[in-house]
Amino acid sequence: MLSIKENRAKTQLLWIGIGSICMFFAGLTSAVIVRRAEGNWLEFALPNWFLFSAITIILSSISLVIASSLIKKNKQPTAYIITTFLLSMVFVYFQFKGWQELTLQGVYLTGEGSNVAGSFLYVLTLAHLVHLVGGIIALIFAIYFSLKKIYSTDNMLSFKLISTYWHFLGVLWLFLYLFLKYKQEGSISFVFNNILSQKNYICNLIFTV
Template sequence: MDLTQGTVEEKNNRAKKMMLWFGIVSLIMSFAGLTSAFIVSSTREDWLADFKLPNAFTISVVLIVISSITLFMAKRALKANNRNATTALLLTTFVLGIAFVYSQFAGFGEIIEAGYNFTGPTSNVTMSYIYVIAIVHILHVVAGLICLLVVIYNHFNQRYNASKMLGLELASTFWHFVDVLWLYLFFFLYFFK
């Protein structure tokens, strides 16, 4: 690879990273809007101030934090050229991501058992906000799972190594963002009533 090609590739990599960060900043703004609307709506007379988050949401916090740890470890394993460990850790991260989504839906089941649906006569504005915030976050986790699938596919095709891992780095950055975002949302919903 000549110097010019290396410079072009480096510029392309920086551009891809910058695009990801622009996307992340726009997502931060979107979720800031959702949580701001939640705060503003809490002044309504029909606001349910003593709601309890589902236990499954707490489990989902643990799952997504562990998934971030396994993805971090997968990246370290790839840097150490340990392909087997990288494979195992990427697959574990993916399974934990699926378990996270499952736990979110289990949480919705708990909300429904408590008597609150998303819409209709048994709905409540407070719980509807919780549904919306969680569903929008789930969509981003699904996007992260798709990214992980692409990374796993590319890893199996040996497209990554210790010096060439941009796809894994981008997916990892997005996954960690989704993790931190859920922690923020969970603690926001837990403490703000």
């Protein structure tokens, strides 16, 4: 009985953390909408590297879904967890390439040539990467547990928590990409409100995977 309570507590703690992250990014994206309406907003093309990042993180989630299905069959998921880890490294690489391209466009985080539009973009993408690093560390633990053959049908809570957090990071990046991609007046609010309207569906999808 204590074990069930502990498992429930760990799951609730994860969802509290996810809720806090959602509130943090909701605050940032709301600030973008308000600040853009004030004018003096630099328009620039979003690097395709960020689209490649979106594709990569989707593939990494698919790999974790396959790993989860293997655990439920009492098969070892190590190869697919490692695949997710490698894809996470590719994601990080694409992020850095995206920032590099932004600097070539004259879009900077701070400094004399910076604009608030560019600063917000860097803050949003950097904040996501910081949270992603936590997910990468969790994946390393998942690889270790898998190699030790700890995961099984009756013992996969830690994997569920790790995969739930990772899927959340994927959904969050897709939202941020669409938000930044369609930041023109009107469409930015449309994307923001449309995704918020689907938040219950998204949360249920993540929880059931």
